[in-house]
Amino acid sequence: MSRFVDRVTxxxxxxxxxxxxxxxxxxxxxPLGGPNGGNGGRGGDVRLVVDPGVHTxxxxxxxxxxxxxxxxxxxxNHRNGAQGEDLVLPVPDGTVVLSTDGEVLADMVGxxxxxxxxxxxxxxxxxxxLASKARRAPGFALLGEPGDQLxxxxxxxxVADVGLLGFPSAGKSSLxxxxxxxxxxxxxxxxxxxxxxxxxxxAGETVFTVADVPGLIPGASQGRGLGLDFLxxxxxxxVLVHVVDCATLEPDRDPISDVDALEAELAExxxxxxxxxxxxxxxxxxxxxxxxxxxxxxxxxxxxxxRADMDERGWPVFEVSTASREGLRELxxxxxxxxxxxxxxxxxxxxxxVVVRPTAVDDGGFTVEEDPELxxxxxxxxxxxxxxxxxxxxxxxxxxxxxxxxxxKLGVEDALARRGAEPGSQVTIGDMTFxxxxxxxxxxxxxxxxxxxxxxxxEDDRVRAHERKQAKRDRRTSLxxxxxxxxxxxxxxxxxx
Ligand SMILES: Nc1nc2c(ncn2[C@@H]2O[C@H](COP(=O)(O)OP(=O)(O)OP(=O)(O)O)[C@@H](O)[C@H]2O)c(=O)[nH]1
Ligand SMILES: [Mg+2]
Numbered sequence: 027m028s029r030f031v032d033r034v035t036x037x038x039x040x041x042x043x044x045x046x047x048x049x050x051x052x053x054x055x056x057p058l059g060g061p062n063g064g065n066g067g068r069g070g071d072v073r074l075v076v077d078p079g080v081h082t083x084x085x086x087x088x089x090x091x092x093x094x095x096x097x098x099x100x101x102x103n104h105r106n107g108a109q110g111e112d113l114v115l116p117v118p119d120g121t122v123v124l125s126t127d128g129e130v131l132a133d134m135v136g137x138x139x140x141x142x143x144x145x146x147x148x149x150x151x152x153x154x155x156l157a158s159k160a161r162r163a164p165g166f167a168l169l170g171e172p173g174d175q176l177x178x179x180x181x182x183x184x185v186a187d188v189g190l191l192g193f194p195s196a197g198k199s200s201l202x203x204x205x206x207x208x209x210x211x212x213x214x215x216x217x218x219x220x221x222x223x224x225x226x227x228x229a230g231e232t233v234f235t236v237a238d239v240p241g242l243i244p245g246a247s248q249g250r251g252l253g254l255d256f257l258x259x260x261x262x263x264x265v266l267v268h269v270v271d272c273a274t275l276e277p278d279r280d281p282i283s284d285v286d287a288l289e290a291e292l293a294e295x296x297x298x299x300x301x302x303x304x305x306x307x308x309x310x311x312x313x314x315x316x317x318x319x320x321x322x323x324x325x326x327x328x329x330x331x332x333r334a335d336m337d338e339r340g341w342p343v344f345e346v347s348t349a350s351r352e353g354l355r356e357l358x359x360x361x362x363x364x365x366x367x368x369x370x371x372x373x374x375x376x377x378x379x380v381v382v383r384p385t386a387v388d389d390g391g392f393t394v395e396e397d398p399e400l401x402x403x404x405x406x407x408x409x410x411x412x413x414x415x416x417x418x419x420x421x422x423x424x425x426x427x428x429x430x431x432x433x434x435k436l437g438v439e440d441a442l443a444r445r446g447a448e449p450g451s452q453v454t455i456g457d458m459t460f461x462x463x464x465x466x467x468x469x470x471x472x473x474x475x476x477x478x479x480x481x482x483x484x485e486d487d488r489v490r491a492h493e494r495k496q497a498k499r500d501r502r503t504s505l506x507x508x509x510x511x512x513x514x515x516x517x518x519x520x521x522x523x
Contacts, residue, residue: 066152069110196271
């Protein structure tokens with residue numbers, strides 16, 4: 027099996043929502059009909075799904091950018107735009123999803139577990155859906171919202187059944203290369219292995235995975251060497267195998283002190299996922315001791331000397347040589363037995379779960395604060411106001427008026443006044459900054475024409491002079507800072523779209 031990458035940063039972009047469309051029904055020899063612009067389709071999500079057939083994050087290494095399809099725009103004749111297709115990215119069991127700040131967003135365990143990494147933008151409403159009694163023929167539609175775009179870190183805490191522990195150059199990579207089809211780099215200098223390797227081993231009926239990881243040295247639990255990378259990786263190994271170099275010429279090392287030193291590191295290490303992983307901690311996981319390099323005569327002698335000590339700890343001991351391939355069969359069967367014993371203790375696989383990225387609760391509220399960077403300026407924050415701004419086509423004054431109505435209805439205007447905003451104050455919502463002109467007092471509505479009324483829709487299809495004048499006056503005088511028509515109260519609009 028090929029090299030496996032255990033940590034990768036990816037960029038995910040969900041599809042944007044399609045724009046709604048403003049359109050009016052037309053038929054030969056008939057007066058203009060009603061609005062019939064359809065809604066835009068929702069953008070596709072980017073989802074991560076645990077796929078038992080995937081064992082590595084390698085694909086993400088080669089293709090770190092993922093983008094789902096955009097929603098299609100609406101069309102006339104009440105045709106809604108198609109939804110963008112979701113993009114499903116298969117990930118290995120045991121993938122942990124983190125924000126770039128290191129916060130754990132999801133711990134993906136169990137086939138089918140799904141995580142919505144980036145949510146598609148909503149489609150904008152077409153003018154048919156925006157029509158109301160008060161606004162029978164809106165000459166505008168809402169824009170689709172952009173889909174989420176973000177960076178995520180994927181981390182594979184080893185899903186290997188067996189983890190090999192050992193000092194640098196103990197022969198871990200050599201061992202995995204003779205037990206499995208994996209072909210990791212082997213060399214006589216320390217820290218040859220920088221990335222973990224995963225091998226698939228078959229012993230009798232049992233198939234299991236073995237992780238070869240970077241060498242471990244004293245201080246690893248404090249981050250020395252590649253220690254933390256290594257330790258992070260074995261958190262999920264069911265069986266830990268000490269690979270001991272019996273042929274080392276280093277003066278201050280011998281098999282027993284090597285094993286003790288590594289056990290001390292394991293005891294020091296606090297698994298990052300302790301709470302979520304559950305199960306037995308590192309200390310209580312089964313151990314196997316491999317006394318390696320017994321093809322070297324001195325090494326064989328030393329191995330025989332230390333065997334008794336290891337036996338006393340109750341750990342199965344194997345004298346092997348990856349060079350002469352001695353003792354490997356017994357070792358692989360012993361590993362298989364421990365793995366089987368562990369698997370029997372596992373609970374029934376959990377049904378597939380859907381993990382939802384925690385998002386701020388949409389309480390429909392908003393806040394108004396003074397802008398820290400500018401004098402006489404205010405910032406409005408809130409899910410709805412910000413969404414409404416994104417949905418607005420600022421080239422269309424009717425759409426801008428609609429936005430102003432929505433904001434006023436939510437109480438944004440009152441809140442600004444209470445907070446001390448005055449005519450000419452700068453108000454920022456999302457990406458937009460406006461000059462604030464408070465609307466004239468309510469009650470004007472009765473004398474004003476209704477906004478959003480297509481004058482051509484009059485029953486007799488003839489626009490009277492006084493109506494034309496009224497409409498003109500409306501446009502000129504009743505637009506406030508948002509291009510808003512003043513005092514136009516509406517109570518039947520769809521605020522949640
Ligand atoms: N004589 C002998 N040499 C061995 C044996 N196993 C491994 N070696 C040698 O030991 C050296 C280190 O082997 P590796 O398999 O790279 O060791 P490692 O534990 O993966 O080392 P790091 O990746 O640096 O932690 C190499 O030169 C191997 O050829 C063995 O059974 N007998
Ligand atoms: Mg190695």
